[in-house]
Structures are given as C-alpha cells and as structure tokens.
Amino acid sequence: MVGASSGIGRECAKQLAAAGVKVAAVARRAERLDQLKGEFPDKIIPFPHDVTNTDEIPDLFMRITQELGGLDLIIYASGVMSDVGRHEFNTAKDLPMIEVNVTGAIAWLNEAAHRFERVGHGSIVCIGSVAGDRGRVGQPVYNASKSFVATYMEALRNRLHRLGVRVTTIKPGPTETEMTSHLHMKKMPVEVAARKTLQLVGRSGEFYLSPMHKIAFFVIRNFPSLLFRRLSV
C-alpha cells in the first residue's frame, strides 16, 4: 500500500489488515506508519519511503515482497495536490505533483507490472481522480497528472489483462481526507471511498465511486471543447 499514512491509502490499509491481509505500508511519515502497526501489529509492516527517490524502489520492492512472502495486490495512493491559484503558473508548485502522482506511480507500478507479468496473476490498483477527466481552470497540472495515470493504467491493463493480471483505475470524487480539508464541498467519507475501492480490486477497468459521478463525468468528458472553455469550471 503506497501512500498508507493518511487518507484513502491509510483507510485501505486498515480495512485490508482488519480482513486478515498482510500489508506493507509505504509513505514518508514513519510515525504514522508505526501508529498503524500499533493497531494491527501482526498484519502491517511499515516501510518509510519517499516515492520521489525512485532509485530506491527496485530494491525496496524486492524487500517488501520478501517480507510479505509474495504479492497479490499493490495499491498506489500516494498523491499530492498543490494549492494553485486561478492565475498562477508556478513550476515549483506544479512539479511535485508530477513527481508523486506520476513519476512515483510509474516507478512502483512498473515493478509490480513486471512481477505480475512473470507470474501471471496479481492486481494493480492506482488511485486516479475524476480530476483527470478534463483539463480545467483550477488545477492544470493536477488534472494532467491524473489523466496520465488513467492512460498509463489503461496501457498496463492492455498489456497485462490477457495474462491474468487485473489493472484497476479508481477515480474518486471529493473525499474527506487531509488533501481536501481546506475545501468546502460535499465529500465522500474516506471509509466509504476505501471500501468501494477494495470492492473493485480484481476488476480490470476504470471506476468512479458513485453513480452520480459516473453520470456527471460522462457529461463533462463529452462536453464540446468550444463550449467547455467558456465555462469557468
């Protein structure tokens, strides 16, 4: 579970551990991971790590699979969303989103894809976002990073599904986590988002977490560009 120290990732890790699954919990904040381990001492093993240190990942991945005694599922939930103003074009704020949401995802999921391709089983889940469905005025780079995730995952799916590997992109809408604590809007409780995510493990495809989002984003995705640019969404 990459990105296990807060939000959707942490909740997924907890629900998995509660169901008896051994979970390697990866994120930077070690104290948070230790706290998780405190809750599930014989199910969670913490691995403090910053996903932007991509060089570490191949060896760490091997260490984790060794400790777990195998691997059935990887969930990549690490993600950041910088606070970007409507008129801001700020590379320093933008690039970290690429490093975590994109580069980190590639580095971890490539390892998993390589492994699962060889053994012919396994599930890859990446948390994308409804935000990846369109480029919008508020968050150009966050949008693009999530759109990257969807396309990259689609390609993995097309490579691996035939071998028995399941590749799932989850597109949550606003969810109650630290990432969105400053936003005032209707949000899905994180426990619910995690539960729905875990229910989708093993199903290849892209999934929204509520029927409302499915419909709304169907409309948004297909909204003609000429008109979309006139809206301020």
Added chain:
Amino acid sequence: MSDLLRDRLTSISGFGMSAQEDGYCFRPTHPEQVREIFEIARTTGRKVVLRGAGRSYGDAAILGEALILDISRMNRILSYDPQTGVVQAEAGVTIGDLWRLGIEDGWWPPVVSGTAYPTLGGALGMNIHGKNAYRVGTLGEQVLSFTAITPSGSFLTLTPDNPDFYRIISTAGLLAVIVQVSLQLKKVQTGDLDVLALAPRTWQEQFDMFRRYEPEADYMVSWVDCFGKGSQAGRGVFHAAWYQHGITGAGHTLSLTHQDLPDTLLGFFPKSIVWRFLKPLNNRIGMKVLNRAKDFAASTLGNGKHHPQSLVGFSFLLDYVPNWRNAYLPGGFVQYQSFVPKEYAQAVFARQIDLQQAAKCESFLGVLKRHRPDRFLFSHGIDGYSLALDFKLTSKNRERLFELAHQMNELVLQAGGKFYLAKDSTLRERDFMQSVGTAAIAEYRQAKEHFDPEGLLSSRQAIRLGLSRSSDLGMF
C-alpha cells in the same frame, strides 16, 4: 541485488494446483552451480526449495519468495552397463528417461510411480513406491549409492551402510540436494506383463484378493469406487500382474514403439484434448456415473480375465490422458493417501469413505495398494495398505474438505498409520509428528542441524509441518 533475482521470478504450484506461490527459479546444469545458489540464498537472506518435476501434489516443492532449485536440467546419464543393468545418472533424469534407456536391453526401473515424469532426485526426496511396494519396497531400497550436496557446500557420497543414506532419502529435500544416483535396474524377459482383472464387490473381497495374490503376484493394485454404499461399499476393480518368463518370440515387446503410449484414443481421438471433455463430467454427479459405468464394465466384461499389457501401459496409466488434471480447474484438487497397518486397514478405509459420503465430498478416484516397512527416516512404508484419494477443491468446499481430511487423519493416527509427504496438503504439525514418532523427529532435527545449520532448505509443507522455521524467513 534485485537484478540478480528479478528476472527469475516464476509462479510454481504443486501438481494438484491447489497451492501456488512465486519464487526465483534457478535451473543449474552442473552440481558446482548448486553451491552458488546456496551462496545467493545466503547473501539475499532467502530460503531454498528443491524441485524436481513438481509431481508432488501438495506444497512439498513450493515456497513463496524462496530460490527454487530446479534440478531437471541436471539430467545426464553418466554411465550405463547393459550387461548388469547398473545405471549412474544425474538426479534430474526422470523415470521415463530410465525406462527408455534400459528397455531394449531388458532393463526396467525396479520401482516406478503412476507417472513417468518424476525425477530421481524428487522421487528419492519422497522415496516413492510402486504397485510392487509389498514385494520390493521403495525406490530408496534399489539405490546402490548417491551423491548429495549439503547447503554448506560439501559433497557426500553415501551407500546403504551409512545411516545418513536413510536420512537424506525420504526427508523431502530438507537436508541435502541429491545430485547423482546409482541404481540397479530390474531384468525383464518381455515388455509385457500378464495382468489379471477381478471385480471385488465389497471391502472384504478387496482385502481377500490382496491376501490371495500377495505371495505370487509381482504387482497388485485396486481401484475403489468411492460412491459405493451399503452392501456395495468397497466395490472396485483389482489388478494383479506378473512378469512373463520363458516366453519366446516376445522380443518386439521390448521396443520403444511397443511401449510408447499412443497419441490418440481409439485410434483417432487426439488425447491432448480429452481433458476438455472430462471437465464437464468432473463433478459429483458426473463422477458417480462414470465410476458406476467403469465398475459395471469391469465386473461384467473384464472379470476374471487375464490379458497382456505393456509395462508402460500398466505402470503409467495416469499418463494416458495428458493434462487430465486441468479437468480440476479452477480450484485444483487435493490428493490424500494414508497408510494403515493391515489389521485395521479395512475398517479405517471403509470409515474414511463413509465420512466422505456423509460430507458429500466423495473422492473421484480411490486406489488401494499393499506396502511393507522400510528403514527410511520419514518412511511411509508400513506392513499394511494405502488408499489414495483425489478430492476436487472449490472455493465452496475448502473448509468442509479440510475438516473431512482432519477426521480421516485422526482415524489413521488411531490405527498407528502413516502419511506420505508427496500426497499431503492437509496434515498439521502434530499429525505428522505423531505419525512418524518423536524419535524420528528428534533424529531429523539433529540431522538438520548437522547438514543445514542455517536452515536454508525449506518448503511450504516443511513450514506447515514444523520441519523448517518460518521465523528465519523474515516473515511474521
């Protein structure tokens, strides 16, 4: 370090396909490389699991995240004397390679399993038996000497006068890697056996037939219909077979073409696809009907008749239908074989089948054999009988099946019986300990400490049975 292993990852399962794990596969071609693999295990902090042809049904030759030392490419015949029938071979040589080597000179492997694919190393790891077990014992008893490499890297060559000979054979690859074997083949005059088929109707008749033919037949085996109930319980088909002597003009039966199993059934039906037709029948109803039909045919058409059958046809019946095990997909199956002293065998096996019927978990196949005791450390040899069973595993019946197996295990233990690691998926540590006895376990631990003090050799089964400690694995 990850580069050393990354591309060797493979998924392996037991033959029953009910247990599957992923490990890093090494397929050495030379004994020297075996040492290097132990070195890699040390530097990466991993276990090593030995694997031959992977014909053990359960989890004896698998272990997740371990280095899989697959011996099947060390498969050279090192020497062979057509006069004496003594062959020296690397441990990856298979039973099939052996009969092909010797048959034209009238030499046949003295002990064979129901399939020709096992390697010598794997077969000695388990110390396999054949349908002649009551007469010649296990494969280990036919070995003149063998060479093994210990995890620390030393070569040992052992003969039957050395106590370690009886420890390394039979202990499921947990003490050392057998790399070379010297074996005495059995002289045969013709390539055919004289086979007698009889149709016992009850358990009593089954055991009467074994007792009747034990003094004279070279092979005995009986198939039991596990769906037979009440007065029909124990019905089946018994086969006794004899080597043929003093027959002239049978030279052609010693040729490969006479022995080789045909590629088609009835002359035209490609065998490679037969399992697809079996699959829809591979459930309780289908198997009930199929068992009944087989029983009917045998009791009416074949009963009491003698017929010649090639050694290969008689011995490797299960190789007739390639990939038959796929009919058990997706869940796979559990093979269960227990060994019970002759005084109690009839009662225990009858009760095992009653329990299956009560649980609606009947074995689709039952095979009864006669055995004799031997000196090997984890021997399954016993002065009694064994019943081998195949249970289809599904996501729904898993718990029920394991519960049933535990009940059957209890019966075997009460009767002072034994189990066979090659065909085990269900034993718990205490069951195994009780079956082999505390003295054997103590002797094993001492030998383990001596040959493999770092505990490098392991398997999923060994962990399950407390023969290898998972705590050294870095797992929790």
